[in-house]
Amino acid sequence: FETTAPTAAATVLAAKQQGIGNLYMLSAQKLVPPALRALLDDPDVRVDGFILPGHVSVITGTEVFQFLTEEYHMPGVVTGFEPLQILRSLYRLMKQVTEGAARIENEYGSVVHAGGSPAAKHATDLVYEPADAAWRGIGVIPLSGLRMREAFKDYDIERLLPLDVPMGKNKPGCRCGEVLRGIVTPKECPLFGKACVPTHAIGPCMVSVEGVCAAWYKYGQGRFSYGR
Ligand code: SF4
Known part of the structure; x- marks a missing residue:
């Protein structure tokens, strides 16, 4: 940036x-x-x-x-x-x-x-x-x-060098693109908190501590009533 x-x-x-x-x-x-x-x-x-x-x-x-x-x-x-x-x-x-x-x-x-x-x-x-x-x-x-x-x-x-950097592909079921654009909350992803957790991230939003899904997982679980 x-x-x-x-x-x-x-x-x-x-x-x-x-x-x-x-x-x-x-x-x-x-x-x-x-x-x-x-x-x-x-x-x-x-x-x-x-x-x-x-x-x-x-x-x-x-x-x-x-x-x-x-x-x-x-x-x-x-x-x-x-x-x-x-x-x-x-x-x-x-x-x-x-x-x-x-x-x-x-x-x-x-x-x-x-x-x-x-x-x-x-x-x-x-x-x-x-x-x-x-x-x-x-x-x-x-x-x-x-x-x-x-x-x-x-x-x-x-x-x-003839570099060909391929476009990253989203994993099936991962809604990270929609999460990033604020269209859905992490809770609306079917993988959230199940297949996708910080220790086993499926998508990029769960990887970093700054990721929306990772933050939601850490701070949002059962503490507040988030989302739609
Ligand atoms: S990072 Fe995980 S929880 Fe977030 S949208 Fe992708 S699969 Fe779902």
């Missing part, structure tokens, strides 16, 4: 400056705004507002999310990672939804600013350009990824 792209870009820039010729990168960078746009353009997705990503916003700034309000009348709150920040962001988001407002607010103001990090964005722009990218469970989203520019082709393993 935008968070890690500047570090990769800075590495390539340093390699070029120092004449290092045996460094190769495979770009799997993704961009958040095109993914949000794809979600909002999906008629199956019912979203009332976005908790916007804190670390991404450190780099991009909040301005890149203005299209949410201007084109979709969709509120968003940039959020940090502390429990109180998350609670306050939810409160601010719910307040906007209740009032029918659509603003981009910032609950992570200690590190996130409107314009983001100019130096980080400049490094990324020097090395990368937008390209179509495949998202697991969703498919290809136009211009939602980054590929290395022609000027850095000597560091781009995709240009140097």
Whole structure:
């Protein structure tokens, strides 16, 4: 994502400056705004507002999310990672939804600013350009990824080797794509908590501790009445 792209870009820039010729990168960078746009353009997705990503916003700034309000009348709150920040962001988001407002607010103001990090964005722009990218469970989203520019082709393993990276396939029965788009809750997957548990994950949403299904499994089981 935008968070890690500047570090990769800075590495390539340093390699070029120092004449290092045996460094190769495979770009799997993704961009958040095109993914949000794809979600909002999906008629199956019912979203009332976005908790916007804190670390991404450190780099991009909040301005890149203005299209949410201007084109979709969709509120968003940039959020940090502390429990109180998350609670306050939810409160601010719910307040906007209740009032029918659509603003981009910032609950992570200690590190996130409107314009983001100019130096980080400049490094990324020097090395990368937008390209179509495949998202697991969703498919290809136009211009939602980054590929290395022609000027850095000597560091781009995709240009140097005939790599064929196949699209990941969902396991039968796994509804991760729908979970990721907020169309169903994890509980609505027939495999949830049965064949699919954190110690034996069937789909990607159960693999990482940040995965929706894994979080639901850890915190949602029998504690609260979630879901539809
Ligand atoms: S519970 Fe497992 S199988 Fe079901 S959607 Fe989540 S990751 Fe996929």
